[in-house]
Amino acid sequence: MASVAGTAFSVSARPSRRSLQVFNGLSVVKSVSFANQRKSIPSLRSHPATSRFRAKPETLEKVCKIVKKQLALPESATVAGHSKFADLGADSLDTVEVVMGLEEAFGITVEEDSAQSIVTVQDAADLIEDLVCAKSS
Structure with missing residues (x-):
């Protein structure tokens, strides 16, 4: 399971049984669907210059x-x-x-x-x- 969490939203990616495929005895994910807990995910605006900080x-x-x-x-x-x-x-x-x-x-x-x-x-x-x-x- 992979998940992304933020202040305003949470998204989880869980493979369903239909999206798993067995290859040489290993389960391999063919596809992943995303379901969010809200109707829409707010856009995350990052700094165009990939800023990590807000300037002092x-x-x-x-x-x-x-x-x-x-x-x-x-x-x-x-x-x-x-x-x-x-x-x-x-x-x-x-x-x-x-x-x-x-x-x-x-x-x-x-x-x-x-x-x-x-x-x-x-x-x-x-x-x-x-x-x-x-x-x-």
């Missing part, structure tokens, strides 16, 4: 300041975790420059695949948190 508030604050500076936004501009780079007026080149500024400020290196999946300021902060934690380990 101080990391997010520092990222917001760097983004504001790199994009030359006025002091009155609001930059928060939910802010999308596109909504802040950043094109792909601007985003690359922001990532370079973040790399310099935090002393990390962001892989191209990870950088391309950054959509919001929170995504960037979460990725930085991951990389800083990995670097210190």
Whole structure:
């Protein structure tokens, strides 16, 4: 039996007798059906950059300041975790420059695949948190 459990749902995979096949004396699973305890399974949104952590508030604050500076936004501009780079007026080149500024400020290196999946300021902060934690380990 294999099972996946989360806060909001639980899914179990149990082979039925019909899905088992005997091969050289061993029972082999031909197929597995999944039954959930709810009518629908909520989507699990993982960080596009496969983040394991939610960024610390101080990391997010520092990222917001760097983004504001790199994009030359006025002091009155609001930059928060939910802010999308596109909504802040950043094109792909601007985003690359922001990532370079973040790399310099935090002393990390962001892989191209990870950088391309950054959509919001929170995504960037979460990725930085991951990389800083990995670097210190």
